[in-house]
Amino acid sequence: MGSTGFSWKLADHPKLPKGKLLAMIVLDGWGEASPDKFNCIHVAETPTMDSLKNGAPDKWRLVRAHGTAVGLPTEDDMGNSEVGHNALGAGRIFAQGAKLVDLALASGKIYDDEGFNYIKESFATNTLHLIGLMSDGGVHSRLDQLQLLLRGASQHGAKRIRVHVLTDGRDVLDGSSVGFAETLEAELSDLRSKGIDAQVASGGGRMYVTMDRYENDWEVVKRGWDAQVLGEAPHKFKNVVEAIKTLREAPGANDQYLPPFVIVDDSEKAVGPVVDGDAVVTFNFRADRMTMLAQALEYEKFDKFDRVRFPKIRYAGMLQYDGELKLPNHYLVSPPLIERTSGEYLVKNGVRTFACSETVKFGHVTFFWNGNRSGYFNSELEEYVEIPSDSGITFNVQPKMKALEIGEKARDAILSGKFDQVRVNIPNGDMVGHTGDVEATVVACKAADEAVKMILDAVEQVGGIYVVTADHGNAEDMVKRNKKGEPLLKDGEVQILTSHTLQPVPIAIGGPGLAAGVKFRKDVPSGGLANVAATVMNLHGFVAPDDYETTLIEVVD
Numbered sequence: 001m002g003s004t005g006f007s008w009k010l011a012d013h014p015k016l017p018k019g020k021l022l023a024m025i026v027l028d029g030w031g032e033a034s035p036d037k038f039n040c041i042h043v044a045e046t047p048t049m050d051s052l053k054n055g056a057p058d059k060w061r062l063v064r065a066h067g068t069a070v071g072l073p074t075e076d077d078m079g080n081s082e083v084g085h086n087a088l089g090a091g092r093i094f095a096q097g098a099k100l101v102d103l104a105l106a107s108g109k110i111y112d113d114e115g116f117n118y119i120k121e122s123f124a125t126n127t128l129h130l131i132g133l134m135s136d137g138g139v140h141s142r143l144d145q146l147q148l149l150l151r152g153a154s155q156h157g158a159k160r161i162r163v164h165v166l167t168d169g170r171d172v173l174d175g176s177s178v179g180f181a182e183t184l185e186a187e188l189s190d191l192r193s194k195g196i197d198a199q200v201a202s203g204g205g206r207m208y209v210t211m212d213r214y215e216n217d218w219e220v221v222k223r224g225w226d227a228q229v230l231g232e233a234p235h236k237f238k239n240v241v242e243a244i245k246t247l248r249e250a251p252g253a254n255d256q257y258l259p260p261f262v263i264v265d266d267s268e269k270a271v272g273p274v275v276d277g278d279a280v281v282t283f284n285f286r287a288d289r290m291t292m293l294a295q296a297l298e299y300e301k302f303d304k305f306d307r308v309r310f311p312k313i314r315y316a317g318m319l320q321y322d323g324e325l326k327l328p329n330h331y332l333v334s335p336p337l338i339e340r341t342s343g344e345y346l347v348k349n350g351v352r353t354f355a356c357s358e359t360v361k362f363g364h365v366t367f368f369w370n371g372n373r374s375g376y377f378n379s380e381l382e383e384y385v386e387i388p389s390d391s392g393i394t395f396n397v398q399p400k401m402k403a404l405e406i407g408e409k410a411r412d413a414i415l416s417g418k419f420d421q422v423r424v425n426i427p428n429g430d431m432v433g434h435t436g437d438v439e440a441t442v443v444a445c446k447a448a449d450e451a452v453k454m455i456l457d458a459v460e461q462v463g464g465i466y467v468v469t470a471d472h473g474n475a476e477d478m479v480k481r482n483k484k485g486e487p488l489l490k491d492g493e494v495q496i497l498t499s500h501t502l503q504p505v506p507i508a509i510g511g512p513g514l515a516a517g518v519k520f521r522k523d524v525p526s527g528g529l530a531n532v533a534a535t536v537m538n539l540h541g542f543v544a545p546d547d548y549e550t551t552l553i554e555v556v557d
Ligand SMILES: O=C(O)[C@@H](CO)OP(=O)(O)O
Pocket: 028, 029, 079, 080, 081, 082, 139, 140, 170, 171, 289, 430
């Protein structure tokens, strides 16, 4: 693709027609694993998804959804929505945030670049605050990266450092936050022995404090703001390990939902509110659950909640979280440049596109799908519909979520005849899987399956095509296992797995509009999510650009 020769025009597929309605269904957190009682997809009644599997191997197969197949550093990295939807939409594998930050830290380049030099201006006189998720989950952040950044920042002049932690329990086992806090404390104590005034200043559970997304509930961000910036919270402790241990003793408490707390000194004063002149870094590399806080930290004009004080700070994100909004303006590591996504190509080739999910996954089929870009490519050809999610609850209470509403919206969009592609994310397997509630997750999987049926019925009616896949595993395995695959016991009980998995995910194609002779190729055995975009382009009647990962299908005469 020379700079002069570039064109958005896609070549016509030699064998496949245009103009067929295509439904693109992404089941969030729906992997394939051996059947047992902790496989909620297996336990649930899922007749629609089961029937698709009968199409194997020509119309149903598995694809890789974790590790290097989606641009993560190692094969031990579970998949996640950001990298999964990026790969699905972009059709290529990009080194993702986790990896880019690793490289920048390892080479030391992070300290030479604009973002770090910008915040460094504060070091001589003020405090450096680091806010983010404290775990080794590798989905939003990693503790070892925070440790390296702490060391690097102090070597580059930071004298006073305050860390504002968010406990995880979603990408890692519940209860593991205590160990992570101990590791962090040891690191900070080492810095203190070198004369750096470094301590934890505040904390709270990620789902209750700070890490909301897609504006589902600004209260979550406000709780964090009060603790991190204002130094105010209902719970006060002398150190972070004591804070987490004590708060976990409350009935029903877990890492994801710990209430906000601040660390206070002997005179009960918060040790680390953010004040004028300070530097702040949000050290998560993943975007979706940081952009709301980023807005609060960055925007002069802001009406989502009363900030009480809006300190004049030097703020940088670990990455730039939204390339379109340039949010934040300063960042330590450049995000992957994901351009020429399949969504943009298809719209530019006249494919009228409808995308829908409920709030908690809305950005997945729009923002992540389009390479971390918000907004439409062409508002005349696209419509994105967000169904408001319930807020203030954990989804095991409401495991059906808005699956049927998403199904209805997709059905109506399909039947309207106004669209060529109708794309949805059905969140249940993932969102309920993260609660660790096995029974509720079974209900969730059934609801997701019903939504799929509703959409496939509509595809049937209009003579269309469907592609059903998932972004990574979750609900298919709800227990931590040993190397042999047996559930691991701790104190006589199985350890519930709230996180995603390393499992592959299914992909199924079909529908009355699928041309005869279309089937999955046999020569892409290690195909992954990034191979789906070229496949979808083919099904719309186009050949994918040369640099896209190869298509999964062939047409046999
Ligand atoms: O909830 C989230 O933020 C992640 C897990 O950390 O899940 P997903 O990647 O499915 O959005």
